[in-house]
Amino acid sequence: MTEESYETEHFSLNWQQQLAGAFTRLDDLCGYLHLSMDGLPIAVAASQKFALKVPLSFAASIEKGNPHDPLLRQVLPIADELLNIPGFGDDPVGDLPAVAEIGVLHKYHGRVLLINTGTCAINCRYCFRRNFPYADMQLSRQKQQAALNYINADPSITEVILSGGDPLMLNDSQLAGLIQQLNQIGHVERIRIHSRLPIVLPARITDELLAILASSGKTIVMVVHCNHANELNPRVAAALARLKKTGIAVFNQAVLLKGVNDEAGVLCGLSERLFRHGVTPYYLHLLDKAQGASHFEVSLAEALSIMREVQATLPGYLVPKLVKEQAGAAYKIYASDLV
Numbered sequence: 387m388t389e390e391s392y393e394t395e396h397f398s399l400n401w402q403q404q405l406a407g408a409f410t411r412l413d414d415l416c417g418y419l420h421l422s423m424d425g426l427p428i429a430v431a432a433s434q435k436f437a438l439k440v441p442l443s444f445a446a447s448i449e450k451g452n453p454h455d456p457l458l459r460q461v462l463p464i465a466d467e468l469l470n471i472p473g474f475g476d477d478p479v480g481d482l483p484a485v486a487e488i489g490v491l492h493k494y495h496g497r498v499l500l501i502n503t504g505t506c507a508i509n510c511r512y513c514f515r516r517n518f519p520y521a522d523m524q525l526s527r528q529k530q531q532a533a534l535n536y537i538n539a540d541p542s543i544t545e546v547i548l549s550g551g552d553p554l555m556l557n558d559s560q561l562a563g564l565i566q567q568l569n570q571i572g573h574v575e576r577i578r579i580h581s582r583l584p585i586v587l588p589a590r591i592t593d594e595l596l597a598i599l600a601s602s603g604k605t606i607v608m609v610v611h612c613n614h615a616n617e618l619n620p621r622v623a624a625a626l627a628r629l630k631k632t633g634i635a636v637f638n639q640a641v642l643l644k645g646v647n648d649e650a651g652v653l654c655g656l657s658e659r660l661f662r663h664g665v666t667p668y669y670l671h672l673l674d675k676a677q678g679a680s681h682f683e684v685s686l687a688e689a690l691s692i693m694r695e696v697q698a699t700l701p702g703y704l705v706p707k708l709v710k711e712q713a714g715a716a717y718k719i720y721a722s723d724l725v
Contacts, residue, residue, distance in 0.1 A: 389418075396442050397621065401589035405507055409440040412463070418442075419458070420450045432463035436516050436678065439509040444586040447619045456614045456646040460510055466681035467511065476517035478674040480713025487536040489525040494717055497545035497578075498537060501525070502564065504551045507587040512643055512682045514674035515551075530564070538571050545576040554583040554590050562598045569603040577604045580639075582611040585618075588625035596632045606634050609668065613640045613647050615659040623663050630664040637668035640706065642689055643682045650695030657696075657704040667706040672721055674711060686724055693721070 387395075396407060409415040412433060416423050440461045448457045486492040491499040502525060504518070525533060537543050546568055553561070568574055583590040599606045608629055612618065618626075629636050638660050640647065647653055657667045670693075673683045684692075693708050708721040 393442065393446060397589070399589075401583075401587055401592065404441060404443060404589050405587060407442060408507070409442070409445060410438055412438060415440055415445065415462075418445060418450075419448055421453055426453055426462065427464040427466070429463055429465040429468060432465065432467040432678075436463065436467070436511070436513075437509055438463055439506070441507055441587050443588060443619075443621060444508055444617070447616055454645075456652075457616055459645050460512070460613065460643070461508065463511065464681070467678040469680065470677070471680040474675040474677045474680050476677055478514055478676050478713070479711045481515070481518065483714070487533050488529045489533045490536055491549075496542055497547060498543055499547045499549045500533060500537075500553075501549055501551065502553045502560075503555050505555050506550065506552045507555065507583050507590075510582075512641060512673065512676070512679040514676045514679075516676055516678060534567055534571070537568075537574065541573045544573060545578055546574055547578045547580060549580045552581050552583055553579055554581040554595075558592075558594050558598060561595070565598060565602050565604075574604060576607055577602060578607040578609060580609045580611070584608070584610045584625045584629065585612045585622055588621045591625035591628050596628060599634060600632050608634050608636045610636060610638050610665065611640065612638050612656065612660065612665075613643060614652065615655045618659050618663060626663045626665055636665045638665050638706075639669040639671065640667075641671045641673060641682075642684050642692075642708070643673065644684050646682070648684045648688070648692065650692050650699065653692065653696050653706075654699050654704075657700055657706065661704055667704055669718070670706040670708050672708070672710045686721060689721060690725070 396404060409418065412423060412428055412430065415438065416426070438461070444457065449455045452458070481491055484491045484493045486498070489501045491501065537546060565577060568577055626636060640656065642648060647656065653670070660667055672686065672689060673679060689708060697705055709718040710721055710724060711718050
């Protein structure tokens with residue numbers, strides 16, 4: 387079977403089947419990308435500590451034969467992940483002190499984050515929850531009801547953020563049931579879904595999913611996660627268009643990553659391409675200092691310099707807010723306030 391026919395057959399499968407076929411072995415991924423493992427700073431030990439997982443729908447956008455591709459850098463386990471760097475830790479944004487109920491993080495006024503699953507469609511090497519104790523946060527039916535009771539008891543909560551892992555890893559039945567229960571809480575006005583699946587596994591945006599979202603009695607907001615314009619292939623563009631056609635507001639949050647998007651031209655290209663597909667640039671995060679991700683860090687001074695170039699180039703509505711999430715803070719901090 388040719389590479390082209392293999393891809394064509396794969397992309398005809400449903401999203402669960404595509405997910406099951408994700409790359410989980412370094413030799414398979416490198417073989418598909420026409421790369422020699424000997425020519426890359428790969429660390430098998432890093433992939434054992436934090437597993438490799440890359441859907442073909444994302445891998446297909448990586449330039450074959452290019453060991454420096456910015457999308458490859460986001461998913462390739464390398465030796466730098468094994469370094470123990472001071473100032474980097476297992477809970478860089480203070481998630482655990484914010485646990486109000488199993489599966490509920492209550493950091494900010496008016497909104498809570500609901501962790502529905504610990505799994506993702508892709509394992510990004512810079513993930514701030516790569517060391518998160520998901521096993522302790524799993525929502526059984528009883529624990530999910532306790533989480534919903536917590537939300538119902540606090541009338542100041544007007545927004546529920548579905549997070550994880552990735553909430554779109556839930557099947558349609560699970561997601562529909564959760565949204566139906568949230569619909570019954572009168573003071574909740576919005577359901578915000580943070581998901582990388584529309585970008586890395588666009589087949590997840592099905593008619594059935596869109597019907598579930600459209601039927602909600604609450605305002606649905608989708609925040610996708612795209613770091614580089616090359617991630618926005620035609621399949622992703624089609625998925626984003628379907629979300630917009632359903633009437634869902636779609637925003638993007640990215641992370642400023644060394645060797646991926648730490649150039650003004652790259653960030654401007656990302657914002658332009660996102661907006662072309664109906665997505666509003668929302669946040670650009672400074673790296674959360676998760677142990678194992680230090681090689682992605684861009685200094686504050688460099689980040690601010692890059693953003694000054696972006697601001698000088700783009701209209702204001704295309705400039706994402708450069709922010710830092712600090713443990714214990716009552717809101718995200720603008721990077722300019724950290725100087």
